[in-house]
Amino acid sequence: MTAPLLEFRHISKSFPGVKALEDVSVDLRAGEVHVIVGENGAGKSTLMKLLSGAYAADEGELLLEGTPLRKNSPKISEQIGIAMIYQELTLVPELSVADNIFLGHEIHKGPLLNRREMERRTEALLASIGIAVSPRTLLRNLSIANQQMIEITKALSKNAKIIVFDEPTSSLTSAEIAELFRIIAALREKGVGMFYISHRLEEIFEIGDRVTIMRDGKRISTTAIAQTSMDRIVEGIAGRRIENVYTRTPSERGETLFALRNLSGGVFKNVSLQVRSGEIVGVAGLVGSGRSEVARAAFGIDAYKSGDVLVRGKPLPRGNPQTASRAGIAFLPEDRKREGLALSLPIRENTVISALSRLNPRGIIRRRKERAAVQKYVDDLEISTPTVEKLTNFLSGGTQQKVVLAKWLLSQAHTFIFDEPTRGIDIGSKSNIYSLMDELVRQGAGILMISSELPEVLGMSDRIYVMAQGRIAGELSREEANHYAVIQLAFSRPEAAAEGGTPDER
Numbered sequence: 098m099t100a101p102l103l104e105f106r107h108i109s110k111s112f113p114g115v116k117a118l119e120d121v122s123v124d125l126r127a128g129e130v131h132v133i134v135g136e137n138g139a140g141k142s143t144l145m146k147l148l149s150g151a152y153a154a155d156e157g158e159l160l161l162e163g164t165p166l167r168k169n170s171p172k173i174s175e176q177i178g179i180a181m182i183y184q185e186l187t188l189v190p191e192l193s194v195a196d197n198i199f200l201g202h203e204i205h206k207g208p209l210l211n212r213r214e215m216e217r218r219t220e221a222l223l224a225s226i227g228i229a230v231s232p233r234t235l236l237r238n239l240s241i242a243n244q245q246m247i248e249i250t251k252a253l254s255k256n257a258k259i260i261v262f263d264e265p266t267s268s269l270t271s272a273e274i275a276e277l278f279r280i281i282a283a284l285r286e287k288g289v290g291m292f293y294i295s296h297r298l299e300e301i302f303e304i305g306d307r308v309t310i311m312r313d314g315k316r317i318s319t320t321a322i323a324q325t326s327m328d329r330i331v332e333g334i335a336g337r338r339i340e341n342v343y344t345r346t347p348s349e350r351g352e353t354l355f356a357l358r359n360l361s362g363g364v365f366k367n368v369s370l371q372v373r374s375g376e377i378v379g380v381a382g383l384v385g386s387g388r389s390e391v392a393r394a395a396f397g398i399d400a401y402k403s404g405d406v407l408v409r410g411k412p413l414p415r416g417n418p419q420t421a422s423r424a425g426i427a428f429l430p431e432d433r434k435r436e437g438l439a440l441s442l443p444i445r446e447n448t449v450i451s452a453l454s455r456l457n458p459r460g461i462i463r464r465r466k467e468r469a470a471v472q473k474y475v476d477d478l479e480i481s482t483p484t485v486e487k488l489t490n491f492l493s494g495g496t497q498q499k500v501v502l503a504k505w506l507l508s509q510a511h512t513f514i515f516d517e518p519t520r521g522i523d524i525g526s527k528s529n530i531y532s533l534m535d536e537l538v539r540q541g542a543g544i545l546m547i548s549s550e551l552p553e554v555l556g557m558s559d560r561i562y563v564m565a566q567g568r569i570a571g572e573l574s575r576e577e578a579n580h581y582a583v584i585q586l587a588f589s590r591p592e593a594a595a596e597g598g599t600p601d602e603r
């Protein structure tokens with residue numbers, strides 16, 4: 098038998114207070130998609146960073162086609178054909194597609210750059226995986242999905258034999274995900290070996306060949322996808338059976354806490370909605386239908402043109418998130434890393450910031466009280482950290498998101514606007530977050546939940562607004578709502594209807 102393309106052998110790696118990896122052995126074969134799943138903080142990204150040369154292992158070795166790799170660094174890793182595709186992209190927005198692809202390994206003609214040759218090769222590479230983008234387009238003019246395709250093309254330009262995808266689909270539309278999967282399948286045919294990390298478990302069955310489950314830095318199991326099931330994977334990840342992911346107890350509806358009245362702005366028009374005490378209101382729609390834009394404008398991050406934001410019936414002054422927060426609104430943004438956290442500060446400070454005056458009346462700082470308050474959410478959300486004093490910069494991606502959530506839960510707001518609350522969150526923690534939401538509304542809060550995960554919207558919402566083309570295309574009660582009804586509205590054309598035109602009958 099020939100040696101696998103790549104092998105991690107008995108790898109261990111520690112950070113202060115955390116054993117991130119413990120005796121992990123995993124291999125990758127040419128032409129396979131090896132999925133890695135596990136809770137937030139399980140060690141998935143750390144394992145991949147050993148491969149990219151960003152970190153060095155404390156113990157164990159890395160073998161490339163059977164030969165131990167004595168030393169690794171980002172440069173060596175690149176030379177031996179390893180490429181990483183992260184959710185956050187690493188390309189240069191102001192450069193063209195071709196310039197990005199050849200950045201760092203430009204083709205020269207004498208002392209000059211050979212632009213024409215680089216463009217010609219870029220074109221051929223793009224064609225080889227079926228991407229229709231001009232090599233001269235500036236990167237910033239491409240969608241996130243297309244930028245990701247360019248990252249992949251860049252990897253191919255360097256003849257990558259191993260490609261790592263770390264949560265690549267979290268901001269893609271379903272059509273874009275289909276496109277990515279088509280490319281991954283083409284790469285598999287070319288014999289490229291791929292590691293694929295994702296919390297969207299349904300994806301595993303679509304593109305995976307084998308799946309490795311990790312928990313607390315250890316490898317729990319590696320199985321052929323054909324020989325496992327969703328239930329077994331979920332149980333392996335969480336370390337327990339999860340019977341009901343969604344918790345909803347009927348709760349009494351009270352006053353209207355939050356409302357938008359004919360809100361119009363950049364991409365959205367005439368949006369009216371209400372959130373009452375005791376209810377979870379879902380906002381469904383396609384990626385790009387204007388849901389996040391509405392939420393950002395309502396919370397005062399972005400401007401809007403006309404209409405009103407009403408808190409308990411009173412208009413909220415525009416354009417000021419501090420005012421919104423003081424009025425009792427909490428907002429969990431889609432891009433948590435950039436907008437929700439001070440990365441250079443510890444978990445405790447990031448969390449208590451929204452509750453400082455309540456925890457420390459008369460301005461006297463009570464560290465112990467703060468710590469206890471934060472610890473409750475660290476436990477409830479299973480935030481994986483040795484201490485609440487850890488800097489958020491060093492937390493795993495999903496753990497960072499949980500910290501932002503903890504911050505708002507602690508704020509004692511009455512209205513919570515959650516934009517994709519469980520994106521990047523592991524399955525076990527998802528179910529904890531749902532029961533926390535349920536608890537919040539039982540205590541009288543109202544929740545407006547934007548989500549692209551249909552099962553989540555259907556499982557948690559009392560009512561659902563569906564947006565399409567920047568407008569509310571329709572409203573569904575819990576009883577009326579189902580997969581089909583939501584999708585039909587999401588693909589409808591409310592604009593044509595609003596302007597009195599005839600809806601497209603096709």
Ligand SMILES: Nc1ncnc2c1ncn2[C@@H]1O[C@H](COP(=O)(O)OP(=O)(O)OP(=O)(O)O)[C@@H](O)[C@H]1O
Pocket residue numbers: 112113115117135136137138139140141142143144481482491492493494495496521
């Ligand atoms: N540079 C670092 N310094 C300190 N601790 C770190 C560092 N990098 C990772 N860790 C810790 O190592 C553990 C594993 O983190 P890792 O990012 O590998 O998790 P993950 O499985 O990718 O999680 P997620 O699903 O949330 O992305 C976590 O406890 C994390 O806080």
Ligand SMILES: [Mg+2]
Pocket residue numbers: 141142143263493494495
């Ligand atoms: Mg990670």
